[in-house]
Amino acid sequence: ETGVTQTPRHLVMGMTNKKSLKCEQHLGHNAMYWYKQSAKKPLELMFVYNFKEQTENNSVPSRFSPECPNSSHLFLHLHTLQPEDSALYLCASSQDKGRPGETQYFGPGTRLLVL
Amino acid sequence: GIQVEQSPPDLILQEGANSTLRCNFSDSVNNLQWFHQNPWGQLINLFYIPSGTKQNGRLSATTVATERYSLLYISSSQTTDSGVYFCAAGPNFNKFYFGSGTKLNVKP
Numbered sequence: 001e002t003g004v005t006q007t008p009r010h011l012v013m014g015m016t017n018k019k020s021l022k023c024e025q026h027l028g029h030n031a032m033y034w035y036k037q038s039a040k041k042p043l044e045l046m047f048v049y050n051f052k053e054q055t056e057n058n059s060v061p062s063r064f065s066p067e068c069p070n071s072s073h074l075f076l077h078l079h080t081l082q083p084e085d086s087a088l089y090l091c092a093s094s095q096d097k098g099r100p101g102e103t104q105y106f107g108p109g110t111r112l113l114v115l
Numbered sequence: 116g117i118q119v120e121q122s123p124p125d126l127i128l129q130e131g132a133n134s135t136l137r138c139n140f141s142d143s144v145n146n147l148q149w150f151h152q153n154p155w156g157q158l159i160n161l162f163y164i165p166s167g168t169k170q171n172g173r174l175s176a177t178t179v180a181t182e183r184y185s186l187l188y189i190s191s192s193q194t195t196d197s198g199v200y201f202c203a204a205g206p207n208f209n210k211f212y213f214g215s216g217t218k219l220n221v222k223p
Contacts, residue, residue: 042119043201043213056209090158102208106158 002026004107006091012113015081021110023074023091032074033104034066035090043090049074050096081114088112117142119204121214128192128221136187136217138202146205147178149187152216153198161187161200192221 004025013019025032034046048056049068063085065077074091088111092104118141128134140147149161162169166180173192178185185204189196199218205211 042215043203045211045213048209058210088156092158101163103163104160106160109156 004091004093004105006089006107006110008110009108010111010113012115013078013081014115015083017081018077018079020078021076021089021091021112023076023107025072025074025091025093025105025107027093027095027105029093029105030071030096031094031102032068032071033092033094034074034076035092037088037090037109038084039087047076078112081112083114086112086114116210116212117144117204117206119202119212119214121200121202121217123217124215126217126219128219130192130194130221130223132192132221133188133190134192134219136189136200136202136219138185138187138204138214140183140185140202140204143180143183144204144206144211146203146208146211147180147185148203148211149176149185150201150203151196151198152201153195189219192219194221194223197221 007022031050036044046060047066052068067075088109090109091107094102094104120139122137147165152158162176164176164178168177173190175188199216201216203211203213
């Protein structure tokens with residue numbers, strides 16, 4: 001596998017379920033990101049990790065819980081979501097966070113539907 | 116946060132035409148990026164350009180930081196240029212805000 005992969009690609013869950021989204025990068029990068037793309041709102045940067053440490057949480061509700069066990073893997077744990085959380089969740093990685101000009105490489109996304 | 120406005124919201128071009136997409140932002144920024152999302156949802160980082168001009172093939176971008184706007188130029192457009200172009204601006208790489216995008220449709 002090359003690049004940034006995300007699983008699952010599609011997910012349907014009820015509001016009481018707990019699920020996790022997985023992102024894996026095969027690029028040897030140190031920084032990873034979660035984004036949310038809703039139908040009615042602009043793209044939003046949710047979380048930033050650099051060298052496994054969370055460096056930013058952009059006012060994301062606690063029902064979204066990120067985990068970065070190593071520089072290659074990033075998870076987004078979901079619990080008690082709301083229908084308005086239905087969106088495309090995109091993962092990205094870059095060589096290093098904070099260096100100006102770092103190019104981010106994106107995965108294909110997980111399309112989430114909350115019923 | 117910073118307000119980011121993009122124009123036009125929609126654009127239809129004939130293959131071979133040139134176009135200019137605009138991004139206005141409400142405050143001074145240290146991070147300004149352009150992205151392209153193809154019709155299948157794949158997002159690509161095009162430019163990091165908080166100021167100045169950059170070119171990459173048929174695409175170029177210019178940011179006039181003092182006047183708080185950035186322009187993305189597409190020359191000799193191709194059908195593969197279709198998709199949505201997003202601008203994102205912010206104080207740093209940890210915090211930045213996206214515009215609503217310009218949806219481009221290049222017809223053969």
